[in-house]
Amino acid sequence: MLHLLLHLLVPAAIALCFYRKKALFVFGIMMAGMLVDVDHLLASPIYDPGRCSMGFHPLHTLPAVLVYAVLCVPSATRLLGAGLIVHMLLDTGDCLTMEQGLEQMRENLVLFHSGVSVKAV
Numbered sequence: 765m766l767h768l769l770l771h772l773l774v775p776a777a778i779a780l781c782f783y784r785k786k787a788l789f790v791f792g793i794m795m796a797g798m799l800v801d802v803d804h805l806l807a808s809p810i811y812d813p814g815r816c817s818m819g820f821h822p823l824h825t826l827p828a829v830l831v832y833a834v835l836c837v838p839s840a841t842r843l844l845g846a847g848l849i850v851h852m853l854l855d856t857g858d859c860l861t862m863e864q865g866l867e868q869m870r871e872n873l874v875l876f877h878s879g880v881s882v883k884a885v
C-alpha cells in the first residue's frame with residue numbers, strides 16, 4: 765500500500781518542488797508513467813504482491829529503462845522520461861523491501877538474457 769502511495773506522492777513532490785507554477789500539468793505527465801504497468805496484464809496472476817516487477821514485466825526491463833533514460837534528454841519528453849524513471853526507481857525500491865526481492869531481480873535478469881522476458885507463474 766505504501767508503494768502505491770509513493771507512486772502518487774513522489775511525482776506530486778517533484779511537481780510541487782520543481783515546477784510550482786505548472787505543478788498539476790507536470791504531475792499529470794509524470795503520472796502517465798504509471799501506464800507502463802499495463803504490462804502486468806501479460807502476467808498471471810496480473811498482480812502478485814510478492815513478485816518483483818523489475819526485469820519480470822517487459823516494460824520493466826533494462827532496455828526499457830534505457831529508453832526511459834533517453835526520453836529524459838529532449839525537453840519535449842523529459843517529464844515523461846522522468847516519470848518513468850521515478851516509476852522504475854520506486855518499483856526497484858519495492859523489490860528491495862520484499863523478501864527474496866533482490867534474488868528475484870537477479871533471476872529476472874538471467875531470464876531476460878536467456879530470451880525469456882515473461883515467465884509462467
Ligand SMILES: [Zn+2]
Pocket residue numbers: 800801817824851855
Ligand atoms: Zn511498475
